[in-house]
Amino acid sequence: MKNALFIALGIFTVGYLVIWLSAISRGDGHRRRWPGPLDAGIGFFANFLDTLGVGSFATTSSLFKLCSLVPDEQIPGTLNVGHTLPTVTEAFLFVGLVQVGPTTLVSMIAASAVGAWLGAGVVSHWPRRKVQIGMGSVLVLAACLMMMSLFHWGPGGGNAMGLTGPKLVAGILGNAVLGALMTLGIGLYAPCMILIYLLGMNPLAAFPIMMGSCAFLMPVGSARFIRAGSYNLKSALGLAVGGIPGVLIAFYVVKSLPLDAVKWLVIAVVLYTSFMMLWSAHKERGTRLANAHADLPPDATAEAAAE
DSSP: OHHHHHHHHHHHHHHHHHHHHHHHHHOTTOOOOOOOHHHHHHHHHHHHHHHTTSOSHHHHHHHHHHHTOSOGGGHHHHHHHHHHHHHHHHHHHHGGGSOOOHHHHHHHHHHHHHHHHHHHHHHTTOOHHHHHHHHHHHHHHHHHHHHHHHHTOSOOOOSBSSOOHHHHHHHHHHHHHHHHHHTTTOOSHHHHHHHHHHTTBOGGGHHHHHHHHHHHHHHHHHHHHHHHTOSOHHHHHHHHHHHHHHHHHIIIIIOOOOHHHHHHHHHHHHHHHHHHHHHHHHHHHHHHHHHHHHHSOHHHHHHHHHO
């Protein structure tokens, strides 16, 4: 089963690369620019932390916003497209380390991929303000999940390494929802671990499920963002180029850090970024209302304001 998963993952990854390289060769509205040191540095840093268990999406979103590298509406697509190859690298390194029931592992991974496909089809066409509101909200949720893990709040899990019956159905549906949320920019690791605990599984079972889920769903979701052109090519390339070395160094060389201190820093940055996202959405709404009032005749202004 493990070998079959790796073969399938290889096929998914090759398909993703074919779609991305074809889009790059056609141009698809993007200027062909190589990533700069900052783009690659963010990829290295975020995936280094991801391999150690901190997560990459919230960190990258915050750095993109703070450095003004990527327009807000393109951040979800850039995260998914750029972090795909580093995440696949993680999956090949980690999935074989813990044995999980094959039915549970395969069905939950497949569910996350379906959720990502459906979610990316919606998010890739969202306007800037809706993306700002969505990402601002999910970043607050991501910070809360990080704090829950730091304080060990929530269920402690059980001993099961697989699911059956209603619990399996709940796991499949839950992971499909988490796959859809990944396309909006909320990482899957923390919520997937909580889902595993709630279903009474051994906490170790979360690692192959969450890493395998991300490795399969990201090529699927990324394909829709690529086809819609809803991502930043330069920064996505930087995440891929810098991210793979970050994964390998964390896995083979560093292995551990004082992660609690790192997580507190990430939580502070993520909360600040969520505030900036929501504030940008608020300002954009005010600008739109002002422009709408300027275009309306005097007798329609009051009615528009009420709406």
